[in-house]
Each structure stands twice: as C-alpha cells, then as structure tokens.
Amino acid sequence: MRFPFFHVRGVALMIVMTCCVFLFSTNVVEGVIGINWGRMTTNRLIPSMVVDLLLQNEIREVRLFSTSKNVLEAFSRSGIDVTITIPNQNLKGMLDPKAVRRWINQRIISFIREEVDIRYISVGTDPYSKAYNNLTFYYASDVLKIVQNTLNDAGYGGKVKAIISHFFDVLNPNISKPSEADFRPDIKNILTDLIRFQRENNAPFFMDIFPIYYVHLRGWDSEFAFLDNKSNFSIVDYNGLKYTNAFDFLHDSFLWAIRKAGVRDMKLVAGQVGWPTDGYPNASPENAERFYKSLLPFVTSNRGTPLQPGAPIDTYLHSLSDENLLKIDRGAFQRHWGIYRFDGVPKYKIDFTGQGRDIFPTKAQGVTRMPQRWCIFNGDVSNVTALKAEFEMACQYADCTPLAPGGSCSHLDFQHNISYAFNVYFQMTGQYAENKSCSFQGLGKVVPDNPSIGTCIFPVEILAAEEAVAGVSFGAALLGATSGEMIHRVYRLAMLLPFLLVFILTLM
Ligand SMILES: *[C@@H]1O[C@H](CO)[C@@H](O)[C@H](O)[C@H]1NC(C)=O
Ligand SMILES: *[C@@H]1O[C@H](CO)[C@@H](O)[C@H](O)[C@H]1NC(C)=O
Ligand SMILES: *[C@@H]1O[C@H](CO)[C@@H](O)[C@H](O)[C@H]1NC(C)=O
Ligand SMILES: *[C@@H]1O[C@H](CO)[C@@H](O)[C@H](O)[C@H]1NC(C)=O
Ligand SMILES: *[C@@H]1O[C@H](CO)[C@@H](O)[C@H](O)[C@H]1NC(C)=O
Ligand SMILES: *[C@@H]1O[C@H](CO)[C@@H](O)[C@H](O)[C@H]1NC(C)=O
Ligand SMILES: *[C@@H]1O[C@H](CO)[C@@H](O)[C@H](O)[C@H]1NC(C)=O
Numbered sequence: 058m059r060f061p062f063f064h065v066r067g068v069a070l071m072i073v074m075t076c077c078v079f080l081f082s083t084n085v086v087e088g089v090i091g092i093n094w095g096r097m098t099t100n101r102l103i104p105s106m107v108v109d110l111l112l113q114n115e116i117r118e119v120r121l122f123s124t125s126k127n128v129l130e131a132f133s134r135s136g137i138d139v140t141i142t143i144p145n146q147n148l149k150g151m152l153d154p155k156a157v158r159r160w161i162n163q164r165i166i167s168f169i170r171e172e173v174d175i176r177y178i179s180v181g182t183d184p185y186s187k188a189y190n191n192l193t194f195y196y197a198s199d200v201l202k203i204v205q206n207t208l209n210d211a212g213y214g215g216k217v218k219a220i221i222s223h224f225f226d227v228l229n230p231n232i233s234k235p236s237e238a239d240f241r242p243d244i245k246n247i248l249t250d251l252i253r254f255q256r257e258n259n260a261p262f263f264m265d266i267f268p269i270y271y272v273h274l275r276g277w278d279s280e281f282a283f284l285d286n287k288s289n290f291s292i293v294d295y296n297g298l299k300y301t302n303a304f305d306f307l308h309d310s311f312l313w314a315i316r317k318a319g320v321r322d323m324k325l326v327a328g329q330v331g332w333p334t335d336g337y338p339n340a341s342p343e344n345a346e347r348f349y350k351s352l353l354p355f356v357t358s359n360r361g362t363p364l365q366p367g368a369p370i371d372t373y374l375h376s377l378s379d380e381n382l383l384k385i386d387r388g389a390f391q392r393h394w395g396i397y398r399f400d401g402v403p404k405y406k407i408d409f410t411g412q413g414r415d416i417f418p419t420k421a422q423g424v425t426r427m428p429q430r431w432c433i434f435n436g437d438v439s440n441v442t443a444l445k446a447e448f449e450m451a452c453q454y455a456d457c458t459p460l461a462p463g464g465s466c467s468h469l470d471f472q473h474n475i476s477y478a479f480n481v482y483f484q485m486t487g488q489y490a491e492n493k494s495c496s497f498q499g500l501g502k503v504v505p506d507n508p509s510i511g512t513c514i515f516p517v518e519i520l521a522a523e524e525a526v527a528g529v530s531f532g533a534a535l536l537g538a539t540s541g542e543m544i545h546r547v548y549r550l551a552m553l554l555p556f557l558l559v560f561i562l563t564l565m
Pocket of ligand 5: 440442443446498
C-alpha cells in the first residue's frame, strides 16, 4: 500500500520539478539587468548599504570599478554576481604571469572562498578606446589571456571569465549602416585573435553603448537615442533591416565586426549603458527616465535586435550613483551618470525589474546626512581678484561641473556661481572644523537656509562612515592605487589629523 502512495508523490514531485526546471531555464535565457558601481566620490556610501540597495531593487549583477577588500566582502553570500575591474594603469604589471597568479589567489580565489560570486574579471576599462587622451593599451589582450589561462589552470575557468569592455570607437568611424562596421585597422588583428580566444573560453564580448553621446557625435536626430520607437529618423541596411534607435544600431555594428572576425555565435553583453543627468546636451533626469523606461523592458523582453531577433542581451546600467571625483576630460557629464545621487536618493523613476512600472526605486537605507548647513558667498565684492582666486581654488578640488555650459546650474549669475563653488567645497571637506572650510579669505558665510535655485541643487554631503572600517584599498595596496583613490586617502588622512592630535593630547 505504501509504494503506490510514494509513487503518486514521486510523480507529483517530478511534475513540480519539471515545471521548476522549465521555469528556471526560461529565466536563464532572459536578458539580465545589472548595474555598474564606482566610488570616485569624496564621501562614500557604505558597501553593505549598497548591497542592501541592490537586493531591495532585485538587482543581481554588479560591476565594480573599485574593488577594495571591504567592498568585496560586503557582497559575500549576497547572491549578487560580481564583475571586478582591473584599472588600465595596472595592466602593464599584469603581463607577468607570476604577478597574475598571485593576484588571482589573493583577489579572486580567496574571495570566492568567502562566497563572493565573482563572475567576470574586466581587464581594464575600454583599453582599446582612444577616447582617453588618445591612449590605447594594446597589450590588454595579452593580459586577458594570462588571466583566463591562470583561472583555467587553477580550476576556476568554468566559473570566472576574463572580459574586455569596448567603447564604440573600436569600430571604424562614421559608418552609415551596421553592415559597414569593422574593427579599427590598428587593432583589427588583435581583436580578431582576442575574440577567437574568448569564444573558445565561452566568454562574452562586452560593448559600451551610450546613445546620447553617439547620436550627438553623429549629428543624428536626438529621438534616435531612445528605444521607444518615436524617432522619425531611421536607417535601413542593405539587407532590408530597419534601425529605429542607436542601441540596435550599435549592437548590430559590433555584431557585424565580430562576424567579420570569423566568429558567429559570440554572446554580446551591453557592459555600460546609461544616460547622464547633467553636463551634456539632452542630459536631464527626465530624459534619463524616458531612456530607461524603454530600455529595461526591452532587455527583459528578449526582443533582440534586427540582426539577432530574440537574443537575450545582458545589460549593465551605467551607473549606480554620481562620482564627483571622476575625470572630466570628455565633459562634465562624466560625473553625472548616476541613477542615484551621491547620497543614495534616486533622481527619477525607474523599474529595475524591467516591467516598465512607473515607480521610484528603493533609496539607500541608513544614510547619515551632515547637518543642514550651507556655505555661501557673503557678497563682499571689494576684491574681485581674491574672489576669483577662491572660486578657482574651490572648483579645483570640489565638483563644479553643474556650473559648466549646459549644466543644471549654468544659469547662475556671478555671485551665485561663487556661492555654489564655496558650498561644494565646504560640503566636500565635511563641513570641516567649525566653519573653517567656509572661510575663503573671509568671503564665505555659513547659512541654515537652503540656497538651491530651481533645478540647481546646492548639496549637503552625507557622513562617510566607511573610513572607520577600512581606509586602505586592498587592490591599491597590491597594484598601485588609482590617482583618485590616492587623493581621496591623503585627503581623508588630513581630515583625521586634528582628531588624532586631540586624542594624543588627551593621552598626555
Ligand atoms: C592620436 O595618436 C595618433 C597616432 O598614434 C596621432 O596620429 C593623432 O594625431 C593623435 N590624436 C590626438 C588627438 O592626439
Ligand atoms: C566623422 O564625422 C564627423 C562629423 O561629421 C567629422 O567631424 C569627423 O572628422 C569624421 N571622422 C572621420 C574619421 O572621418
Ligand atoms: C515602430 O513603429 C513602426 C511604425 O511607426 C512599426 O511598424 C514598428 O513595428 C514599431 N517597432 C517596434 C519595435 O515597436
Ligand atoms: C515625426 O513625424 C510625426 C508625423 O509625421 C510628427 O507629428 C512629429 O512631429 C515628428 N517628430 C519629430 C521629432 O520630428
Ligand atoms: C586682493 O586679494 C589679493 C589676493 O588675496 C591680494 O594679493 C591683494 O592685495 C588684494 N587687493 C586689495 C586691494 O586688497
Ligand atoms: C560661472 O562659472 C562657470 C564655470 O566656471 C563659467 O563657465 C560661467 O561663465 C560662470 N558664470 C558667470 C556669470 O560668471
Ligand atoms: C560658525 O557658523 C555659525 C553659524 O553661521 C556661527 O554662529 C559661528 O559663530 C561660526 N563659528 C565660527 C568659529 O566661525
């Protein structure tokens, strides 16, 4: 009597399991939405806070540009897949296989043992782009091979893949149709060889797609940058395929170039896709909201592109929050990619699950703000030389990009310009030591009322609690810090000095 009973249960179980496997497998082929997170900021969100933020928003993939020990540890047992980025300036040192072995043991395997789900190692950031001071890191593909081979030898090659992200300028410029795309002549051989190696290792091709930037550079209708099919401008390729937006256009351009390299079944991942909110034509929270509102459902729908209909395209949104210490060699917009402001508050509505709902995402929980105090110009214009000098000093250290032409504060008059600069400097220095950073040769004053003007927000910083936990970046210790991180640390140290002195004095 028992057997039939168990048998019925067994059959039921099998049906349930089959359903689960079926559901699971359909989930697996769906395009995944991930997000990029960098920390080139004066005051930083605590890593565990960000992990919580991602979990609350059901984001399960993250690419980290800063991989200090405490950041990685925060992702332990979170279930979030992590991509680690090796900075461009560290690539040279990784041409030595011994150094790579050491690095993989210390930076990858030890964290995998702590259940950090490391999925990709990004070798550099757009190393073949000429957009950064015309510098091209031709040896990045050599590093990638060493990294992947080392992973394979250590038995982690199935789990962790080395990848390289590619800016669109790896393609020949000014093509009018995707089918004309090919890799730039100076890197064609390198990339052909790289792609074949990556294909053998089942690693995907990461491309960066910034429609706002591309459409502007090409002088195309700005509507073509959005995926909501409202553009009157479209492009028809020789094969009859019609392009109604820049994402499809760029994706298929990359795909053509890869096919011309002799590889037909490469997985393409959109490694950086986003829309800045300041410092560029059409950069605004409204347009960013509109862009993501069509992009995210596109990703989860698996609609694919004209050349590859139905292909899932994993997409990493760029980026989580603004970074006020990033270089601005390509424009002020580089500091305004954040979906969130620096303080973990979302700038606009976005549904990270890709269902296109009209909702604000969860904001960062537990952020401590500095007191509601601002530093502004006191109005004394008797010495304009001194005033300008103080303005320039403030903007040299703090982020004045909203003042630049096209920025959210570009409409301010001269005096409000000065106030903006004084305030960001004051906030950046942590409203330091009884108004001291608001002195500016006696030209600043601290006020309790918010001096923001319309869309021009005068920020108040958050309290950066992280320094108490861990100041030194683990990766930096091993490979040399990025300049921004270095500045940040020296600067933090300077801020701690008065407290240390007080501490020592009390001991005496
Ligand atoms: C970039 O480098 C190439 C050669 O390496 C040179 O011909 C070109 O003028 C450079 N461009 C800029 C903007 O410096
Ligand atoms: C591409 O087109 C732009 C704008 O039309 C032009 O300024 C640029 O020189 C062109 N670049 C090349 C390599 O032809
Ligand atoms: C875009 O709009 C055109 C007509 O305006 C329509 O034929 C086409 O199917 C639309 N494409 C998508 C992907 O919605
Ligand atoms: C696109 O075409 C439609 C209909 O022809 C027109 O109403 C609309 O204004 C056009 N949009 C743009 C941005 O030119
Ligand atoms: C104005 O300020 C500058 C710089 O602080 C100083 O060198 C100069 O003497 C001042 N001029 C006057 C007229 O006070
Ligand atoms: C305000 O500062 C910005 C950035 O330095 C500058 O471009 C702009 O011309 C200034 N505006 C005025 C009115 O001085
Ligand atoms: C700091 O600012 C507050 C408010 O403006 C003021 O009352 C106080 O005297 C200032 N302290 C110093 C040391 O300047």
